[in-house]
Amino acid sequence: MKIHVGIADDNNFLIRSVKEKLALFENVVVTFSAHDGQDCMDMLPQHPGTDLVLMDIEMPVLNGIEATRLIKQKHPQLKIIVLTVFDDDENIFNAIQAGADSYLLKEITPHELYEAILQTLEGGAVMTPSIAMKTLQLLRHATPPPKDSSGEAVHLSSRETEVLEQLSKGLPYTSIAANLFISPATVRRHTENIYRKLQVHSKIEAVEVARRNRML
Structure with missing residues (x-):
């Protein structure tokens, strides 16, 4: 059974390198190669039989993480x-999310x-060993979701989420x-509520906690 693979990468040399690797396996067919995330999205309807995409991260127009989402x-x-080529915590975390x-x-x-490719198509999640270790470290150091005084998980209102x-x-x-058609004072009040709910003291902390807990 043939495996149809698309490649998204803005580097022609690396596209050729990946194609050469896959050419060693008779049951793998490269259906298309795209040079950015938007290009990849545009090509998918033209190749409905594509089983899997090999996605680079750093690309123009639309990066690999946004394209994946x-x-x-x-x-x-x-x-x-x-x-x-990126093995930093932020890219790993964002790609998984x-x-x-x-x-x-x-x-x-x-x-x-x-x-x-085979394991991923079978439902597995495969990572380069160094990436797997970084992912474990991210999980170990992740803070638990913030809770209110009654022990319930904190939830932001739709307006608070928009402000954040x-x-x-x-x-x-x-x-x-x-942008939200409200007054600066109202924005400030919502921000104070966000800080209180998330138990943080700065915008950076608030955004980090919200992203970690999938509130954004």
Whole structure:
């Protein structure tokens, strides 16, 4: 049975390298190669039989993490393996949250890549050993969801979530107020409520806690 694979990477040399690795396996067919996340999304409808996408992270127009999130919303059955040179905590965390099924570094051997594709298609989650260790460390150091005085998990209101999303973009109170059609004083009040609920003391802390607990 043929395995149809798409590749999304803005580096032609690396695309050729991946194709050469996959060419060693007769049952793997590269259906398309895209040079950015948007290009990948545009090509998927033209190749409905694609089983899996090898996704780079750092790409123009639309990066791999955002592309993964959007593709998973439209094609939840499609498997995505992040194939990248980035092994930092932020990219690993964001890729997993976006819905990546596996996370591999580009230094992987042809046989390791092939086995990772097979395992991912079977429902597994494959990671380069160093990535797996970093992921475990992220989980070990993750803080528990904030709780209120009664022990219940904290929930932000829809308006508080909107304000926090705006804060995460680095916008000042006046811009947030204009965007949400409320006064700067109301923005400040919502921000104070967010800090109190999340038990934090700064915008950076609030955004970090909210993302960690999937509130954003």
